[in-house]
Amino acid sequence: MDDPFAVGGATLKSRLFIGTGKYGADSIIPAVARASGAEVITVAMRRVEKGGRGITAHIPEDLRLLPNTSGARTAEEALRLARLARAAGCGDWIKIEVISDTRYLLPDGYQTARAVELMVREGFVPFPYINPDLYVARDCAGAGAAAVMPLGAPIGTNRGLRTREMIAILIEEIDLPVVVDAGLGKPSHACEAMEMGAAACLVNTAIATAGDPVAMAGAFRAAVEAGRAARLAGAGTARARTDGALASSPLTGFLREPAHN
């Protein structure tokens, strides 16, 4: 299926972004990346421990890095992290994460939209992680975001598309790719997001903490592809329960009927 995904000045084949956090052993990441088919992979930026090795050695070189600004609580802190990420030599893409709530890790919409503004001025290509809020999404789009990344459920919860109604509104109203990020726990969740018209999904915890992360990466790949194919195919309309069933097979020519002469 020829279905290129244009985002942030790139054209991607894969609509599954993956993360690099929470793996039992980071050495599995290349196999996960291959199984997922992902072309975009997220990383975080932190202080180096003495002798610390970091994650880059485990990331296949053909993947595009999408560094996040996790740890930032304000737009200015996010901008500082973005500059550091760019200095690391990974390009201009940046996933904006501005969070000060420590229990639910929900993104701060006001600071996030401000961060988009600040970063666009410096030539970054921002991918803001947001609540699926129409006004925040519009502010981010107006400020020059490359996509919006609404959460399906709080980070790391594997709870699925809890925000589906609001995400559906963003898909309808925002003229940017909608990449569903956070909370997708099973391939069926990602599949549903794609059926709804999401442009892509970002999955980290569900793959990293699976019994077999490589197999789960393959399952998410298949689910995202299936959901996208279904979206393009155009789903049939659902009937109200009270309208009853509608036979798929002919209601004539039953063997029990007497033949007409």
Add this chain to the structure above:
Amino acid sequence: MEICVNGEKEFLPQSATIADVLAARGNDVNRVVVEINGGIVPRENFAETPLREGDALEVVHFVGGG
């Protein structure tokens, strides 16, 4: 002289450069980014960037994240 690296005090000889600090810490110069007093230092300048008493260094790199 005394400088601060990632929030911790370190004592270095007067002529120390950023490259010296990274070598002493066992960090891979090609995979870290360094800020001095809030300003990013390009990697190619690590070897010739001298440190001064009281400098605050941040040495950061990519780690796993979502």
